[in-house]
Amino acid sequence: MRFLSLVFPSSPKSHSHHLFSPLLNLRYSYSSSPVESTVTHVSSSSRYPLHMDAAEEALRRALADKQTAVEFQGTAVRDMKTAGAAKPEIDAAVEALNALKLEKSSIEKQLQDAFSSNGSSSAVSRDAFRQAVVNTLERRLFYIPSFKIYRGVTGLYDYGPPGCAVKSNVLAFWRQHFVLEENMLEVDCPCVTPEVVLKASGHVDKFTDLMVKDEKTGNCYRADHLLKDFCKEKLEKDLSMSAEKAAELKHVLAVLDDLSAEVLGSKIKEYGITAPDTKNPLSDPYPFNLMFQTSIGPSGLSRGYMRPETAQGIFVNFKDLYYYNGNKLPFAAAQIGQAFRNEISPRQGLLRVREFTLAEIEHFVDPDDKSHPKYSEVANLEFLMFPREEQMSGQSAKRIPLDEAVSRGIVNNETLGYFIGRVYLFLTSLGIDKERLRFRQHLANEMAHYAADCWDAEIECSYGWIECVGIADRSAYDLRAHTDKSGVPLVAHEKFSEPREVEKLVIAPVKKDLGLAFKGNQKMVVEALEAMGEKEAMEMKATLESNGEVEFHVCTLGKVVTIEKNMVMISKEKKKEHQRVFTPSVIEPSFGIGRIIYCLFEHSFYTRSSKAGDEQLNVFRFPPLVAPIKCTVFPLVQNHQYEEVAKLISKSLTAAGISHKIDMTGTSIGKRYARTDELGVPFAVTVDSTSSVTIRERDSKDQIRVSVEEVALVVKDVTDGQSTWTDVLWRYPTHSSVSADE
Amino acid sequence: MRFLSLVFPSSPKSHSHHLFSPLLNLRYSYSSSPVESTVTHVSSSSRYPLHMDAAEEALRRALADKQTAVEFQGTAVRDMKTAGAAKPEIDAAVEALNALKLEKSSIEKQLQDAFSSNGSSSAVSRDAFRQAVVNTLERRLFYIPSFKIYRGVTGLYDYGPPGCAVKSNVLAFWRQHFVLEENMLEVDCPCVTPEVVLKASGHVDKFTDLMVKDEKTGNCYRADHLLKDFCKEKLEKDLSMSAEKAAELKHVLAVLDDLSAEVLGSKIKEYGITAPDTKNPLSDPYPFNLMFQTSIGPSGLSRGYMRPETAQGIFVNFKDLYYYNGNKLPFAAAQIGQAFRNEISPRQGLLRVREFTLAEIEHFVDPDDKSHPKYSEVANLEFLMFPREEQMSGQSAKRIPLDEAVSRGIVNNETLGYFIGRVYLFLTSLGIDKERLRFRQHLANEMAHYAADCWDAEIECSYGWIECVGIADRSAYDLRAHTDKSGVPLVAHEKFSEPREVEKLVIAPVKKDLGLAFKGNQKMVVEALEAMGEKEAMEMKATLESNGEVEFHVCTLGKVVTIEKNMVMISKEKKKEHQRVFTPSVIEPSFGIGRIIYCLFEHSFYTRSSKAGDEQLNVFRFPPLVAPIKCTVFPLVQNHQYEEVAKLISKSLTAAGISHKIDMTGTSIGKRYARTDELGVPFAVTVDSTSSVTIRERDSKDQIRVSVEEVALVVKDVTDGQSTWTDVLWRYPTHSSVSADE
Missing domain, CATH: 3.40.50.800 (Anticodon-binding domain)
Structure with missing residues (x-):
């Protein structure tokens, strides 16, 4: 075998895709692709296989059209909300959007059904594969259900000796690959977090899942889980169901994530869904905050939470870190640590747990210059990307050179592109199969309103495509939120090499004349005048100059008043400025370490015959870097x-x-x-x-x-x-x- | 300078003790020893300087006698409790013990006063030194008060970039020095812990401090802190106080740690101590549990806590870990992770915090064989030890060869000795000054009743001697507690190479005859017979054989019955046993990483003149291993x-x-x-x-x-x-x- 050019850690026999090579005599293999037994190439996406027949082609085109319509209508709804349109108008638009979504998902379902002939057998082999991996992991103590002798706690796992070693190898490599390589500022903040911080970040109000309670026992369930389970089971078992009913249930499944508490509740009532354990009636759905709550200090008055992410610890330190970095941008801070989510009913084993390790990077950058000095080092990488457009038009993820994605504007900016490239290198160095790794762009309606762009590194495992790393351009949102709440300006300064002349709007209300005209209302009028934006003020100036007076709506008075020319002086003045003050944008790669490790376990696992051929032996093909x-x-x-x-x-x-x-x-x-x-x-x-x-x-x-x-x-x-x-x-x-x- | 034999990292100029060398032009230096300016050697213990005059000598002898008496009386009290003596008897003994303690601490105080002439100036330089270190640490972001922009939370700190790097270097070295070197089984368990686990460990019931509340505002204070502050201030400021009163206050300070809630409360009332902030009256002291409490899952019914130590996660996994180790003893498991204590009112900056990193080792060993295979590698080490006897007799810590301490039985066993040696090597490799590091043995009354022996690695810093590592032989306590609570036997097996013959007691009640004699009470009599120990049973057998009957007290019946010869068969049978089943002892070195790092900061800090001589410059002399x-x-x-x-x-x-x-x-x-x-x-x-x-x-x-x-x-x-x-x-x-x- 010496003559073979062997790239460690693959064996010389495994040039073909490892999970599907007959040479390796594999017992466990699965794929959601229907063609698994005939090709050694794995489809890049389980949802979008490569070959289609005509009917499928037609469905796919219909789906693409529908998706464009959904996207269009979604944008329209958002624009109406921003513009403050009237409620009935918005409601109608939302209804139209939901109708479009239902139509879309109906086509999606047809499409899925069209090639799901061997879907269930593939699900079986997927489950068998997972079971084999998980059995080996548990038997060799890679992980252990926590507090097992007390019958454990759902959603909590220990890493046993080999798992703990893998984890610390992954984290050591993360530090080397990111922190050391970029000279990042690593910090280490407590898990216990006072309420004010998470109020500012939005977690106290928004970090919720919808829950229903068994009205007699008080047992709790995730509302969407119950509805999902009901629809799935009904579709599988009730073969006498009418086509309309089946379509309806499928539609519910497709739009599940977008349903409001009201709609979820009415569906649960309509379908007569009861508590799975007791068949008792259920409460209406209501939001349950996923943070573990506690009390800081002995008084019981100071509420705190176990942090749901590590990022906030970095944001609140921005000012000090910026100073530490010599008041220069860009720079990145990083943190590795525990985060906590009090899931209502954890599922999916190691993938959805109540306590987990996050490794997060917050890269602070001038919003006007998101270039990255080391971008060229990753520009030539090429890997599976799944841009918004491809998702909308029903295509599959495809191999795109990173530089092309950035230069064509598919990836919003160089810094975001740089981190996507670095994440790719990180994951593949660990041993993640690059054929089962893709970077999926968030659809416009998936992103938070403030985000400029967002990509997830998704890894395919037996549970499907799993989000393991999120790489988001969160713009200035977080720093602004903490600036507002704390009153401490979290901003950066750009000193000009020489002062720059800028035009500034000056609005000078003439209080004497205003006082005579508006008496007790003077203060409100003055404030309204001072609050005008540049455009409005310059229009008022023009009208005053031509007409001598102008109608002016004072919202705090709730009425229109007449402003005369003598009552306010509006002008533009030239000023010299020595610096620019701005809130930096933050680009955040956030790593779910436990999820990455679990996917790595699956990607590294294979079986081979013992020499005697009487036994199947398990192997994890960890690269030496990762091996426990x-x-x-x-x-x-x-x-x-x-x-x-x-x-x-x-x-x-x-x-x-x-x-x-x-x-x-x-x-x-x-x-x-x-x-x-x-x-x-x-x-x-x-x-x-x-x-x-x-x-x-x-x-x-x-x-x-x-x-x-x-x-x-x-x-x-x-x-x-x-x-x-x-x-x-x-x-x-x-x-x-x-x-x-x- | 090339010709000097230079041992890195000390500079060639600093052969004399670094903090006191005039060559280094130090601005900050302190020592609690009164002789700091004249010697370069630092006293090993601030409490026990090396030279004494005659009066001091006499006091010291008196103190030694009194300490022996205290120890003696303490043992007597414990023995009485164990033997179940009557309450008035115990109370009298406790009263005698307290009286002895008061006398002891009175002598201690006199002794301290005898050489405290420059005590306050030394306290000033100590504070100035600490301030200089802390200023540098905060300015260079070694650490940051957490959530500073929201005015922070007492007792929570972030590690900023250099502090975080020091911490991760210390932890990486810990892994290398302990985990890798000993092939320990490292695990990683969650912080969120269900109540049952901490109920078994005793934390739910006993992990408390005594607290008082401001009766109007509800503000909380640690009862002992208030009493301590009151006594100290009174002693310092009220110079007109009678000698008796002063002695009393000093006595209170000396016995503060041992006071019950009742005594603390009555002292607070007697002295008229009020809430420091408002002067309002205070509640009686009551225990406050120091664990952060939370709720696991959405029902609110499953109480959990943030773990107060990492050790319990290891104990509950003993069975799996023992199996992983091939069912062989000894082996050690280790864990690094966050621990939480909801302190009532945190003091002492980085030394007493609400969230901190622990690194803990649980070394499981056969109680009958506590030898250690690598003991010889540390046996020749020699360092400052402070055995129980030296503390009792008022001597100072002294340099003892480890092997001597173990062979003379000062250190209970080889394994404990091995870890003491390894901890010494660990701390000094980090840069802890070996002259300000001592291993102090717990006094008999300091230890938990189950502990076989316990030593603290104490490091001297500006706050005094600080416990940074505890090295305890906890015997079988923890494994037994979890065995009892969970019903899962956490035991080890020793297979005999060939079966061993053992004699076993067999008690066989003859139910027919007992039934005839005792009717409805038969069951109670049978159970009482079966519950007899070997001695009691063999005595009964002898009496039955000689007298034909015996009086027998059945406690569940509350009366004495007569047992006749035909009613029970008692014998000893020889049985072959193939293995021995036993609960292992655990030897636990537990490291407070934050405390070690803080002490390291102080030990590494010095100042020197700038070249121009116009400025004092700060330096941390971290070894490269630790340097951020x-x-x-x-x-x-x-x-x-x-x-x-x-x-x-x-x-x-x-x-x-x-x-x-x-x-x-x-x-x-x-x-x-x-x-x-x-x-x-x-x-x-x-x-x-x-x-x-x-x-x-x-x-x-x-x-x-x-x-x-x-x-x-x-x-x-x-x-x-x-x-x-x-x-x-x-x-x-x-x-x-x-x-x-x-």
Whole structure:
């Protein structure tokens, strides 16, 4: 195998896609694509396979049109709200929007049905695959349901020894890849957060899910979950249902995320949905805040919460951090830490939990200049992107050069593009399969109103495409919110090299004349005049100059008054300014570490036959960077001499800082290899003489002979990334006798 | 300076104790020892200086006697409680104990007064020193009061960029020094903890402080703090006080920690202590639980707490971890994570906070064999220890070889000794001054009743001697508590190589005969018979054999019955046992990371004159291991060529994984050195040519010339600990021209 050009950590046999290669003799494989058994290429999106027939083509075109209409109507609704249109007018527009959404999702469903013939069998293999991964993870203590001996708490998990090591490797690499590389300012803020901070950020008012209660037992459920479960089950089991009814239920499923409390409640009533455990009637849906609440100090008067994200700790420190950075932009701050969400009913195992580790970056930048000095270093990357337009027109995610996406304006700006590129490099270095990683742009109606652009790094796993990293341009929203609430200006200054002349509007009400005309109302009129914007003021000036008076609506008085020429002086004055004061924009890449790790577990897992062919063995193909243990050491047979050599090697590995495990049990060498493969240990050192030993690579099973003194050095070189296994294969003699033990 | 044997990181000038060397031109120095200005050696304990006069000697002897009496009486009280003595008897003994304590503390006070002549001036310099450190720490953002723009929350702090880097360096070293070195099983459990777990551990019932409330405003205070402040102020300000009154107040201060809620309350009433802010009357003291309480899930019915320590997460996982370790003892599990204590009124800045990082180790060991395989590696260490006996007899901490302490039984066992040694190595490697580090043994009455032995690593800082690491042999307490509460046996098994014969007691009540004799009471009699211990049963057997019957007290019936020979068969049977089942002991080193870091800040801080002598400059002498930034790079003058070289060096440092900072400002090189010294950056690279540059070491200010290509390599070597600065000094030419800039 030496002649093969081998890129570690893939084995030379796995050039084809690992999950689907028959050579690897896989037991578990799944794909939501209907073509899994015939191609080794995996569709980039489960929703949008590559080949279509004519009927499908027609449906797809209809869907694209409908989506454009939805987008158009959505924009119209937002514009009406901004312009302050009347409520009945808005309501009508919203109704139209919902109707369009229903039509859209109806077409979507037809489309799905059109190629879901083998959908359920694929779901079965998906579940079997997941079960195999999860069984291995639990058995080898990658994670443990927390407080298991007390029957646990839903949504809380411990990382056991190998999981904890993977996590700390991922975080160490995150620090190296982001914090060190960009000279970011890392901070570490408490989890306990006073209410005022989360009031300002909007979490106290808006961080909610809709909940219903069992009216007798008080048990709580997520309203949308119940409705979803009801619709799904009905569709699956009630085959006598009318086509209209089925369409309706499908429509409900499609628009589930957008339903208001009122609509959710009326649907639950209409369908007669009851509490799943007791069949008791349910309360109306009402918002439940997802933050864990507590009390700071002994008085019980100072409310606090466990932070739902780490970002706020950075925002409130902006002023100090800006100063620390020499009052210069751009700069980034970063934080790794626990965050908490008191989910109503956690599902999806490790993906939706009540406490999790976030790693967040807040990159502060001048809103007028979002270029990035190191952008060129990632500009040539090419990977799966799923821009808004492609989603709207029913196409699939496609491979786009990053530079093209940025220059064509698909990605809003260079800095956002830079971080998308860096996130891609980060995830793929960890071992995330680049064919099952895509960057999906938020649709206009998915984004917060203040966001300039937002992309999610989504990783495909057995639960579907999972949002693992969000990369958002949040504009000036957060800093402004804290400025308003705290009264402390969180702003940046740009000093001009020489003062600049600017025109400033000056409105000078003549109080004497106003007082004579408006008496007690004078103050309100003065304030209204002073509050005018430039356009309004200049129009008033023109009218006063031509007509001598002007009608003026004073909203605090609720009436129109007449302003005469002598009552106010409006002018533009030239001023010299020495600096520009502005609120920076923030670009926020936010990493759900637990989700990334779970997807990594799935992407790294495969099975292969034991040598005898009588057993399927589990392997995690973690790159050395991620592997919880870098190396196992075992004597070939139980023998004092070999054991002493093993201890010596263990000592040299410790000195070199290599995490390793020593296995002195008399178990067969094959069983010991299997144990270590199942933990994803990349290298196994077998002591079969006192002078030299073999090192075996996990995926290729290639072995080399290395002298006892050199072992730690070789392992360190390969795990630190100084050498690849290929380099090492060339450097040392291979150990050809595939021992009887495998 | 090349000829000096230089041990990095101390400067060659600082052979004498750093805080007191006049050569270093220190502005801030303090010591609680009265002899600070004349000796360079620092007393190992502020309480027990080395030289005494005759009066002091007499007092000290009296104190020693009294302490022995206190200890004796304390043991007596405990024994009486264990034996279930009558209440009046116990009360009398407790009263006697308190009287002895008062007498003891009276002598202690006299002793303190005897040499407190310059006590207050030393307190002033201590405060000034602390203020200087804290000012620097806050100004350079080592830490920031959390949520500062909202006027903060007492007891919550953020680590700013350099503080966060120090923290992550300390934790990375902790992982290397403990987890990797011992192959510990690191786990990562949630902070949110259900009530049942903390009920079992005792925290729900016992983790409290006594609190009083302002009866009008509801403001809360720690009862002992108020009493302490009152006594201290009174003693300082009321000079007309009678000797008796003064003695009484001093006694109160001495026994403050041991006062019950009732006594505290009556003292507060007696002294007329009111709320400090309002002078309103205060409530009686009552216990306030220090855990942050919350609710898990939406129902509000499932109470949870933010964990007050990380250890419980390990204990509840014992069974899985033992299995993971191949069902073998000893092994250790470890955890790093946040812990929370809702302090009533946090004081002492960074030392007593409401949220902090703990690093805890639980080493599980066979109670019958507490030897440690690597003990010999630390046995020869010698450092300041403060055994119980020395504390009782009024001596000071003294330098004891660890092996002596273990072999003489001062330290309870080898494993405990091993960890004490490892903790010593850990702390001193970080830069903790070994002259201000001592291991203090808990007095018998300080320890929990179940603890076998307990030592605190105490570090002296401006707040006094601070407990930073606790190293306790907690015996089987925690595992037993969770076994009892959960019903899941948390035990270990020792398989015998061959079955062992053991004698087992067999009690077989003859139900027919008992039924005839006792009718409805039969069940109670049977149970009482079966519950007999070995001794009681064998006595009964003997009596039955000699007398044919025996009087037997059945406590559930509340009366004595007569048991006849035919009613019960008592025998001893030989059985073969294949294994021993037992609850392991746990030895727990628990690290308060924030406290260690704060003490490290104080121990690392010094000031020195600027070259012109017109300014005092701050320096942190962090070892490279700990330093937040390893290296600064600056061009000597602002010049395109030099800036390009600086960028090149920065790139090579990033590639080598060295955290660094680039300073392109035109500020004088002296100012830039001062800035970087104040952050504790050990090396500064000055670009003054395009081929070679100077590297300057922070404390010695020695400079060497190194080629541009080699810079990253040299810095990496020294920061990784591969070379020392001395090595490097020999290897490269020194740069002798001390530039005009320093």
